[in-house]
Amino acid sequence: MAHSPFTELLQGDLKTLETNLRNVLGPHLLEKDHLSLLNLACGRGDETGVLAKLLSEKSSSAHLQGLDIRAAEIGQANSRWKKELAEKKASVDFITHRGDRLLDLAEIGTPDIAFLRHQNYWNDKPVWTRIFDQALERLHEDGLLVITSYFDKEHELATAALENLGAIQVGSIINPNSRALSDAPGKSVDKHLAVFKKK
Numbered sequence: 001m002a003h004s005p006f007t008e009l010l011q012g013d014l015k016t017l018e019t020n021l022r023n024v025l026g027p028h029l030l031e032k033d034h035l036s037l038l039n040l041a042c043g044r045g046d047e048t049g050v051l052a053k054l055l056s057e058k059s060s061s062a063h064l065q066g067l068d069i070r071a072a073e074i075g076q077a078n079s080r081w082k083k084e085l086a087e088k089k090a091s092v093d094f095i096t097h098r099g100d101r102l103l104d105l106a107e108i109g110t111p112d113i114a115f116l117r118h119q120n121y122w123n124d125k126p127v128w129t130r131i132f133d134q135a136l137e138r139l140h141e142d143g144l145l146v147i148t149s150y151f152d153k154e155h156e157l158a159t160a161a162l163e164n165l166g167a168i169q170v171g172s173i174i175n176p177n178s179r180a181l182s183d184a185p186g187k188s189v190d191k192h193l194a195v196f197k198k199k
C-alpha cells in the first residue's frame with residue numbers, strides 16, 4: 001500500500017523512538033512472564049506497535065493500557081490497535097479517562113511501565129503533577145516511568161517535578177535527529193526521552 005509523505009514522517013519518528021527506547025529503557029527493563037504498560041495521555045497511541053514489540057521481546061505476554069481525556073482519539077486507538085495486534089502476544093485496551101484521576105481506576109493494577117509520550121507538564125502544572133504523582137503511586141515497585149518531551153524547557157520542568165515527587169532518573173537521551181515541528185519554535189518530536197524508577 002502506498003504511504004503518504006506524512007505517514008512516512010510518522011514512521012521515521014517511530015523508528016527513532018524505538019531505537020532510543022531500546023538504548024535507554026532496554027537495559028532497565030527486565031524479562032518477566034507478563035509485562036504491563038500504562039500509556040498515559042496517549043492520544044491516538046501511534047507508538048503502540050513499537051511498545052508492543054519491545055514488551056513482547058521481554059515477556060511471554062504483555063498488556064498495554066492507554067488512557068486519554070479525548071474520546072475521539074481513544075476511539076481511533078481502539079479500532080486501529082485491537083485489529084493490528086489481534087494475532088500478537090500483546091493485548092491492548094484504550095479508555096477515556098483523566099490521568100489525574102488514575103487512582104479511581106482499580107483495573108489499572110500496578111503497571112511495569114508508565115509511559116507518557118510528549119508529556120504536557122508546562123501546559124498545566126497542577127494537573128500534570130497529579131498525573132505524575134498518581135502514575136508513580138500506581139507503578140509496580142520495580143516499575144519504570146518513561147517520558148518524552150517536545151521542548152527543552154518543558155523537559156527540564158517535568159524532570160524536576162518527577163524528582164520532586166521522589167522519582168530517580170536512570171537514563172536519558174537527547175534525540176539529535178528529532179523532527180522539528182513548525183507550529184512552535186524549538187518544538188520537535190520526542191526531542192528528549194528519560195527513564196525514571198521509583199525511590
Ligand SMILES: C[S@@+](CC[C@H](N)C(=O)[O-])C[C@H]1O[C@@H](n2cnc3c(N)ncnc32)[C@H](O)[C@@H]1O
Nearest residue numbers: 041042043068069070097098099100117118120
Ligand atoms: C501533547 S499531547 C500528547 C499525545 C500523545 N501522547 C502523543 O505523543 O501524540 C498531550 C495529551 O494529553 C492529553 N491530556 C491532557 N490532559 C489530560 C488529563 N488530565 N488526563 C489524560 N490525558 C490528558 C491530551 O488529550 C493530549 O492527548
